[in-house]
Amino acid sequence: xxxxxxxxxxxxxxxxxxxxxxxxxxxxxxxxxxxxxxxxxxxxxxxxxxxxxxxxxxxxxxxxxxxxxxxxxxxxxxxxxxxxxxxxxxxxxxxxxxxxxxxxxxxxxxxxxxxxxxxxxxxxxxxxxxxxxxxxxxxxxxxxxxxxxxxxxxxxxxxxxxxxxxxxxxxxxxxxxxxxxxxxxxxxxxxxxxxxxxxxxxxxxxxxxxxx
Numbered sequence: 001x002x003x004x005x006x007x008x009x010x011x012x013x014x015x016x017x018x019x020x021x022x023x024x025x026x027x028x029x030x031x032x033x034x035x036x037x038x039x040x041x042x043x044x045x046x047x048x049x050x051x052x053x054x055x056x057x058x059x060x061x062x063x064x065x066x067x068x069x070x071x072x073x074x075x076x077x078x079x080x081x082x083x084x085x086x087x088x089x090x091x092x093x094x095x096x097x098x099x100x101x102x103x104x105x106x107x108x109x110x111x112x113x114x115x116x117x118x119x120x121x122x123x124x125x126x127x128x129x130x131x132x133x134x135x136x137x138x139x140x141x142x143x144x145x146x147x148x149x150x151x152x153x154x155x156x157x158x159x160x161x162x163x164x165x166x167x168x169x170x171x172x173x174x175x176x177x178x179x180x181x182x183x184x185x186x187x188x189x190x191x192x193x194x195x196x197x198x199x200x201x202x203x204x205x206x207x208x209x210x211x212x
Contacts, residue, residue, distance in 0.1 A: 004159045004162070005080055005083055005159050005160050005162050006083045006084060008162040009080070009083065009162070009167065009170070010084075012162075012167040013089065016167060016168075017089065020167060020168045020172075021089075021171060021175070023171075024168070024171045024175035024176070025175055027064065027172050027175075027176070028061070028064065028172075028175050028176050030064075031061055031063060031064025031176065032057055032061055032064075038053055038056060038057065038198075039204070042197070043197070043198040044195055044197050044198075045195065045196045046195050046196070050195065051187065051191070053196060054183060054186060054187045054190060054196060054204070055187075058183045058184070058187070061176060061179060061180045061183060062108075062180065064176050065112065065173065065177065065180060066108070066111075068169055068173045068176065069108045069109050069112035069173060070112050070113065070114060071114075072113060072114065072119050072166075072169070073113050073115065073116050073118065073119055073120070074110055074113035074114070074115070075113075075117060076119045076120060077105075077106075077109030077113050077173070078106065079120075079160050080162075080170055081102065081105055081106055081109065086098060086102055086105060086177060086178055089171065089174060090174070090178065097178075097181070100181045101174070101177050101178040101181050104177040104178075104180050105173050105174055105177035108173065108176075108177060108180075109173070119160065120159065120160055183204075186204060186205065190206050193208075194206035194207060195207055195208040
């Protein structure tokens with residue numbers, strides 16, 4: 001029998017996923033756009049200029065991840081992400097894309113999630129604090145150590161509280177993590193000689209170089 005958070009996630013997925021996905025994609029677009037003129041259709045950059053533009057966009061997306069992740073505690077997010085990650089909701093063309101999107105979401109949770117256990121419900125809640133040295137100060141998607149945090153989550157015997165708004169936030173975190181990882185992949189391609197191009201849909205993509 002499914003535990004409480006997994007069962008609720010699946011139930012919300014069946015009824016509200018399309019609405020949550022549309023909202024999450026809109027939030028991701030808003031986080032990316034900001035107030036500048038970077039995302040002008042058919043704009044093109046090369047070399048260092050393309051890299052600098054991508055850094056701005058990645059910083060904006062990370063701010064969007066921060067706004068979502070800071071709504072809950074680190075343990076709350078890790079418990080949900082370890083039960084159902086982004087790959088459970090989205091079809092990826094490569095397993096590495098799903099895995100790295102999952103990792104990005106987890107790193108955002110560790111970096112920007114709140115301290116404490118106040119948003120957990122269920123049975124016995126372990127009374128312990130999270131070690132501050134488990135949180136990285138580096139920008140995503142650098143590695144962060146959260147083994148101890150996850151071990152405490154597993155031993156807490158408590159379930160995350162889950163309401164519809166929390167499901168929307170969960171999908172938003174997954175979408176922004178996926179889009180952040182997509183930007184890092186674009187950054188890699190630009191570093192190998194591709195041009196950075198803004199599409200008519202205000203997305204960015206790397207074109208003009210063969211990237212294996």
